[in-house]
Amino acid sequence: MLSIYFGTYKGDNYIDNPDLYFDNTYEDEWLNDPVSKQMVKDIDRSELVSPNLVISPVLGSIPVSRLSGGVKTLIQINNDKDHVYNASACGDNCVPWLLKISEEKDVLVRLGHLMRFPDKDFHIRIANTDEIVDSRQVLVQRVISEGMLDE
Amino acid sequence: MTGRYEIVLYNNKICYRLDVKRNITVLRGDSASGKSELIRLLGAYNSNPSSSGITLICEKKCTVLNEENWQLFTETYSDRIFFIDEGNGFLRTTEFADTVKRSDNYYIIISREGMPNLPYSIEEIYGLREGSDSGKYRLPKRIYNEMYRLYGNVPESILDLNVVVTEDSNSGNEFFSLLFPDKCISSAGKSNITKILSQHFNERVLAIVDGAAFGPEMQKCMELSDASGGAISVYAPESFEYLILQSGILEVPKSVLEETWNYADSAKYFSWEEFFTHYLSDTTRNTVSQYSKKKLNDFYKTAGNVKSVYDVLPESLKAIVDAF
Numbered sequence: 001m002l003s004i005y006f007g008t009y010k011g012d013n014y015i016d017n018p019d020l021y022f023d024n025t026y027e028d029e030w031l032n033d034p035v036s037k038q039m040v041k042d043i044d045r046s047e048l049v050s051p052n053l054v055i056s057p058v059l060g061s062i063p064v065s066r067l068s069g070g071v072k073t074l075i076q077i078n079n080d081k082d083h084v085y086n087a088s089a090c091g092d093n094c095v096p097w098l099l100k101i102s103e104e105k106d107v108l109v110r111l112g113h114l115m116r117f118p119d120k121d122f123h124i125r126i127a128n129t130d131e132i133v134d135s136r137q138v139l140v141q142r143v144i145s146e147g148m149l150d151e
Numbered sequence: 152m153t154g155r156y157e158i159v160l161y162n163n164k165i166c167y168r169l170d171v172k173r174n175i176t177v178l179r180g181d182s183a184s185g186k187s188e189l190i191r192l193l194g195a196y197n198s199n200p201s202s203s204g205i206t207l208i209c210e211k212k213c214t215v216l217n218e219e220n221w222q223l224f225t226e227t228y229s230d231r232i233f234f235i236d237e238g239n240g241f242l243r244t245t246e247f248a249d250t251v252k253r254s255d256n257y258y259i260i261i262s263r264e265g266m267p268n269l270p271y272s273i274e275e276i277y278g279l280r281e282g283s284d285s286g287k288y289r290l291p292k293r294i295y296n297e298m299y300r301l302y303g304n305v306p307e308s309i310l311d312l313n314v315v316v317t318e319d320s321n322s323g324n325e326f327f328s329l330l331f332p333d334k335c336i337s338s339a340g341k342s343n344i345t346k347i348l349s350q351h352f353n354e355r356v357l358a359i360v361d362g363a364a365f366g367p368e369m370q371k372c373m374e375l376s377d378a379s380g381g382a383i384s385v386y387a388p389e390s391f392e393y394l395i396l397q398s399g400i401l402e403v404p405k406s407v408l409e410e411t412w413n414y415a416d417s418a419k420y421f422s423w424e425e426f427f428t429h430y431l432s433d434t435t436r437n438t439v440s441q442y443s444k445k446k447l448n449d450f451y452k453t454a455g456n457v458k459s460v461y462d463v464l465p466e467s468l469k470a471i472v473d474a475f
Contacts, residue, residue, distance in 0.1 A: 017238035019187065044183040059164055059188070066191070069237065070182020088263050089237060091181035112264035114374045140378040144371055145349040149265065150342065 002102035002109070004087070005127040006148035009110040011084055018076055018085045019069035026051075026072075030079040031064060039078075039097055043071040070094045077107055084108050092116040112149065114140060152211075152230055152255045155412045159208040160192055167192070167279075169259070171232060174417035175251065175271035176259045177366060180278030186261045189279070190215055190236040211257075221247070229255040237261045243268075255418040265371070267342060270364035270422040273387050309384050310474045313354040316347050318361055322447040323391035327359055329457055330472050345371045348383055355382045357471065362387030363424040386468055392427040392442070395451065398459040401431075401440060 015021045028051035030036055040048040044067055046056040054062050070090040077085050078101045087098065087109035095115060099122055101107060108127060117124070120135045128148050133139045143149060155172040167189050169176075178186050194215045196205040207213060212231045216224055221241055224233070233256055241247045242260065248268030251258060260266070312334070317324045320337040328335040338344045344358055345368055358372065365372075365387055376383045388394050396403045407414055407430065415426035431442045440450045450456065461472065 016240060019238055058185075066188070068183035069187055086238075089182075091179075091184070091263070093181040093183075114371055116374070137378040140374045141349055141352055144345045144375060147346065149371065150267070 001123055001125055001132075002099060002107050003125040003127045005084070005108065005110045006143050007110075007112070007128065007150075009084060009086075013082060014084045014086070014110065015076075016086050018073040018089045021083075022067075022072035022076055023065045026064065026075070027079070030075055033079070035078060035101075036075050039071050039074050040067060042097070043074070043093060044068050074098065074101065077101055077109060081105070084110055086110050086112070087115065088112040090115070114143060114149070152257055152417045153413055153415065154210075155410075156210055156232065156257070157208075158213060158232065160189070160196065160205065160213075162192065162203075162205045165192070171257055171259060171275075172412040173272055173275050173415070173423065174254065174257050174421075175269055175275060175366075176257070177266075177271055177276045178259065178261045178279060179263045179276065184279045186279055187236055190234055190261065193234055222250075225250045225254065225256065232257045232259060234258075235260045235262075237263065242266060252421050253418060257417065263370075265367040267367045269367065270424065271366035272364065272389075272423065273362045273366050273369045276366055276369065309355055309357060309382070309471060311355055312357050312471060314351050315357045315359065316344060316351075317359045318344055318365070319359075319391055319444075321445050322443065322451075323359070323361075325447040326391065326451065326457075326460070329452060330461070331357075331475060334475075341365055341368050344368055345375060348372065348375050352379060352383070356384070358383065358385045360385060360387050361390040361424045363389040363393070363427070364422040386465075390424040390427050392424075392431045392444075394460050394463060395442070396427060396431055397463045398456070399463075400451070400456050400459050401435065403434075 031048060031051040037048045040046055040054065044056065046054050048054055051064065054064055054067060056062050059066065073085055073087060073089045074094055074097050088111055090098065092115060095117055117136050117139060123132055123134050124139060125132050126142060129146065131142065133142060155170065158169040158171065160167045165185070165188065192205055193207070193213055196203045196207050197214060209232065214224060214228065214231055214233055216233045216235045218239055218241060235242060235258065242262055243266065245268055251269060315327060315331040315335045317327050317335060317337050318341050320339045324335060324337040338347045341360060341364065344360060348356055348358060372385050376385060395401070397408055411423055411426065415423050420426040420429065428444055435442045441448055461469065464472070
């Protein structure tokens with residue numbers, strides 16, 4: 001299940017800048033994973049050929065360090081269970097992948113904004129209150145009424 | 152710093168064109184829309200302008216700020232446009248907000264987070280999209296703007312509205328109480344608006360906010376509005392003072408309203424909201440129309456002057472007023 005901590009997460013294992021962290025810590029095996037290749041194709045519209053090569057339709061041949069911050073964050077969330085990542089590095093186009101990844105495993109991320117989730121058909125645990133919600137309406141209401149983003 | 156500036160930055164693969172006119176511009180949106188690439192390109196240009204193969208066209212110098220250099224550069228430089236990528240922790244600090252407040256520079260900030268310490272305008276929140284011509288250019292596109300919310304998206308059901316929430320606590324609230332008798336409450340500031348809206352989530356609510364500084368709260372408001380199925384609607388003119396200036400009650404040079412960027416000096420005014428308040432207070436001082444934000448002068452409550460302000464409201468809002 002996807003768990004989200006809204007606001008300021010203070011754990012020692014928190015990564016605030018997943019884009020930068022990825023460049024210096026990624027493992028080659030993460031990038032050989034078919035799921036990573038699919039995410040790069042979907043989000044960045046690029047081909048992840050190998051851990052050393054991405055083919056972008058706009059930029060040409062680029063290293064993986066020039067993947068988008070959103071897809072780098074998704075790859076880390078999918079492969080590194082030891083850290084809590086700042087998912088505000090992800091745009092709304094990363095939402096389907098965030099939900100898909102968390103179908104297979106328990107994932108905890110931090111958000112500093114209200115990401116646009118679907119209206120329903122999901123389960124998200126709000127880590128601040130340990131409440132499980134299953135609609136965007138309730139999620140938005142809870143986050144705002146409890147002032148979770150106001151810290 | 153005053154003025155409106157076009158920024159063109161390109162190499163042989165990609166080109167960016169931006170247009171900035173206030174002290175703070177925010178870029179956000181989907182991943183892989185080219186935001187961080189913009190920062191990378193500018194950083195590469197500045198590292199060696201003549202040999203980088205990158206071209207920058209802008210009347211002002213453009214510089215990338217990061218964790219290491221932001222304090223030094225903001226203290227040292229003036230009359231520049233600073234670019235800041237997401238992931239920089241200093242964006243959330245009060246020290247940075249204080250720096251922007253007295254700054255003679257403009258800032259282009261990439262962030263999806265609200266940044267409540269910075270009073271940016273809802274009109275200056277952009278996404279990046281690919282240009283429609285050749286795909287060669289990426290053009291800024293507004294995610295939120297006043298016109299979109301006010302003129303197109305006020306639903307029919309709001310006609311039976313239950314509550315009007317104004318961000319202003321004094322003069323602005325007093326004025327809108329004349330249009331919406333017994334329905335108007337104040338949130339006493341922008342940071343309380345979304346909480347009050349969430350308390351009235353199952354009602355039909357109109358929020359009236361000062362768009363010139365409401366950027367940090369706008370995303371939350373829009374999410375609430377969408378989640379409510381349109382029962383919560385937001386009207387976000389620049390500010391209440393702007394409406395008065397626009398109404399024709401007072402003689403105001405057109406350029407002050409239409410080319411505000413030439414008047415609202417970023418070193419003096421944190422936002423255009425502050426500028427319009429100052430302008431209105433200053434130009435009416437010691438006259439019958441003397442304006443005070445704390446208490447609305449009776450001059451602005453006369454039927455004729457209320458009508459003048461009403462006349463500059465968007466049609467969708469007039470319909471709501473007329474229903475009372």
